[in-house]
Amino acid sequence: MNLEAFVLGCGGMMPLPYRHLTSVLLRREGDLFLFDGGEGTQVSLRRLNLKWKKINAIFVSHTHADHVTGLPGILMLSSQVDRTEPLYIIGPPKIAEYIETSRKVLDMYINYPIVVKEITEPGVVYSGEDFYVRAFPLKHTKTCVGYTLEELERPGEFNPEKAKELGVPCGPLWSKLQHGESVMTDDGKLVRPEEVMGKNRSGRKVSYVTDTMYLPSIADEVRGSDLLFCEGMFTEEYADQAAEKKHMTARQAARIAKDANVGKMALIHYSPRYSDYELNGILSEAKEIFPETVLSRDRMSFDIPYLD
Numbered sequence: 001m002n003l004e005a006f007v008l009g010c011g012g013m014m015p016l017p018y019r020h021l022t023s024v025l026l027r028r029e030g031d032l033f034l035f036d037g038g039e040g041t042q043v044s045l046r047r048l049n050l051k052w053k054k055i056n057a058i059f060v061s062h063t064h065a066d067h068v069t070g071l072p073g074i075l076m077l078s079s080q081v082d083r084t085e086p087l088y089i090i091g092p093p094k095i096a097e098y099i100e101t102s103r104k105v106l107d108m109y110i111n112y113p114i115v116v117k118e119i120t121e122p123g124v125v126y127s128g129e130d131f132y133v134r135a136f137p138l139k140h141t142k143t144c145v146g147y148t149l150e151e152l153e154r155p156g157e158f159n160p161e162k163a164k165e166l167g168v169p170c171g172p173l174w175s176k177l178q179h180g181e182s183v184m185t186d187d188g189k190l191v192r193p194e195e196v197m198g199k200n201r202s203g204r205k206v207s208y209v210t211d212t213m214y215l216p217s218i219a220d221e222v223r224g225s226d227l228l229f230c231e232g233m234f235t236e237e238y239a240d241q242a243a244e245k246k247h248m249t250a251r252q253a254a255r256i257a258k259d260a261n262v263g264k265m266a267l268i269h270y271s272p273r274y275s276d277y278e279l280n281g282i283l284s285e286a287k288e289i290f291p292e293t294v295l296s297r298d299r300m301s302f303d304i305p306y307l308d
Contacts, residue, residue: 003028003151003204003304005227005266008037008044010296012211012233012247012269013066015040018276020298021066022210022269024229025050026149031128034058034074035147035208035229041070042077044299053081057126059133060091061210062144063098072102079111086113090125090135092143093118119145130154131203136221138212140246146212148222151203154306155180163196201308207262210269213243214252219259226304228257229296232267235281250282254289263307268296 004027009020021038025045032055034041045052052074061067071089078087089099096116103110119125119135122145126133131151138144158178160170167185168174176183182192207222210231222228232250234242242249250267257265267286270279279295286293 001029003206005206005229005302005304006044006048006050007229007266007268007296007298007300008041008048009298010268010270010300012231012271014272015066016272018298019270019272020044021070023070024208024268025055026206028131028149030054031056033133033149036061036067036210037070037074038066039069042073048299048301053078053083055087056085057088057090057133059126059135059147059208060089060095061138061146061208062092062140062142063094064142064211067211068095068098071099072106072108075099075103075110075114076106076108079109083112086115088115088117088126090117090133091119092145093120094143134221136218138209138218139215140211140213144211146207146209146218146221148205148207148225150205153200153203156198156200159196159198163191166191166195168196201306204304204306206304209256211246212248213246214248214255216259219256222256222262223260225260225262226264226307227302228260228262228265229268230256230265231269232282232286233269233271235285238271250286251289254286254293257286257290257293263292264302265290265293266296266300266302267293 006025008023011019020040023037023041024035026033122136124132125135133149135145138146173183177193205225207225207228230253231248232253233247234249283295
């Protein structure tokens with residue numbers, strides 16, 4: 001099952017001609033999950049030719065303008081296609097008021113269900129058959145949350161040779177064993193799944209953290225992520241300003257990535273004070289602590305493979 005991440009924008013505070021506001025789309029086979037949506041989000045969706053009509057859920061970190069002002073356009077555009085599936089919008093307090101007020105003021109024509117859920121405590125906020133999305137608290141100038149999408153463990157690999165040795169013929173009984181059912185052979189022998197299946201294999205984990213001051217607790221929340229999107233808004237030169245505005249430096253983000261033993265960190269949500277060239281300074285500072293760091297760029301994509 002493919003799992004891909006697309007950076008729709010990597011900037012903070014204000015859009016620039018070459019840098020849209022922070023937004024990430026995860027595509028997991030036919031499911032699409034959008035994390036934040038500032039103005040211009042639709043531009044990257046279109047340029048990447050992503051099937052925005054199929055977005056299942058939108059996860060909002062907080063209600064500052066640079067993270068939500070693109071949502072009304074997405075809601076209205078979705079009414080121009082034949083959509084019957086509900087769109088879930090999940091975020092901290094005020095997100096329901098923002099969506100409802102936008103609908104009224106803009107007199108939106110919405111022809112599909114919108115389900116808004118406000119997060120009042122950490123925990124699972126959305127789930128599917130074999131995955132879930134969990135929210136956890138961050139610390140910013142207003143209520144803000146981070147998210148992780150985590151897959152459940154997968155069954156181990158099936159050993160056909162072992163099944164044959166135990167007298168299980170190729171066919172429907174193999175399928176039952178692979179789905180966790182015990183089976184009976186023609187000679188009356190009971191064969192259990194654990195006799196022909198390897199150990200469970202890990203799922204994948206993607207985390208999204210932006211607009212927060214450094215908190216050691218974040219490492220616990222994102223631990224073991226295959227890919228961590230994490231704010232690295234400033235270089236250490238502006239550490240005092242970062243603390244005042246409750247943002248993180250690249251070094252602080254790297255410390256979280258290292259402590260959490262993540263596979264890769266993609267820095268995101270850069271201050272508009274930095275040109276694209278100057279972002280190399282942010283990257284260098286982060287890599288000194290966590291070498292597996294990359295700079296997110298608009299319309300960059302990441303493939304997240306299984307480790308086993």
